[in-house]
Amino acid sequence: MTAVSTDLEPAADEGRETEKKWRRRGLAALAILLPLTLAETSYDSVREWLHGDDLIARDVEFGQSVPFGGSEWRLADLRGGKAGRLPDHAFAVIATFAVTVGDPDLQKQWLGCKVILTDAAGRRWLSDFISGVGLPDGVMNCTSAIFSGAKKGEIITVGETFIVPEDAIKTIRPAVGLGSERPWFLRFQRPPK
């Protein structure tokens, strides 16, 4: 009896050792697999968040042309005033950009094009329709520009109208976001007075 038990013991010890080893390996695998699972399941959401929003500003000096979405963007004009039917303490603002078309596939490059105004406090205004205020001749909004069939090398003028409260008018800066460039967007310096 004793002989048998002494024969068995090293084997049982060995079994316990291997079990321990595998347990440790399992634990180590968890440390790798859990973060991987998290990354895999959140990948789509993170990508959508990064590509769906204008998150990181790239500042552009006034008068400077910057490549963005396959074309060269330059702030042409920013002007505000009282015009059309506006609420009290509000101004109408028109921002226009001179864009030299590079990649003519605007439907792909400029998808989700958004022109906004931001102020010093970080507030953002989307373009608005103002009854009685239209865009100047030859200026089209971003969405129409996408379908305008502009050729490579052509210079088009893209503009939008906004309604902005009086307290923001002194610090507003126009910005442009394009689907193909998000999360980056261009934020233009105001024209000098």
Next chain:
Amino acid sequence: MNIRAIGNLLILATTVALSYGMQVSKPHYAELTAPIPVDGAVHDTVRARSFAVRLDRVVFARTLKSDQFGQEKLLTTSGLWAVVTTSLTATSTSTTVADGTWQGPTGLRYHQSERLGYRQDMPPHSIDPGLERRGLFIFEMPPDQIPGASLLVAARRFGPLDAQARISLDAVPTGADGQPADVLPQYDLDARL
């Protein structure tokens, strides 16, 4: 050996009991991701995440008159119409506020009426930061749902974990029978415009 088996059984029983308890007490997914209420009173500015809302006025009427594409529309109801006038502002970015719900004293919820069709002062309200905008929410409900009711305003009808303004309507004057003190026989939605 025996003690070990009993110990294992105990652990198993505890695990089963704990799991069962967790399962039956688990809140529904819709509850877990429900909108987060922000409370306020009539004439207070209630700040939700993306917008601020102030309830200015509630008018009760038996019939509503609305002008639609030049045609006069008279809407009757077996209950009462409540026309809620609010002032809305966006917090930091131009956005829309689309959902209004009347919550009766017992928790019954009445969504905004869709019988009026499209009107500019009806949801979805497009709002901008720093610019106050008048927005109507119109409900149709039995008269006993008025005392002790709240108005719920949210950016979207299904906005998981987004803020929802909850404005208590206790300040609405009611008569001895618990019904609103003054109910207009008819209210013209276009009279003031």
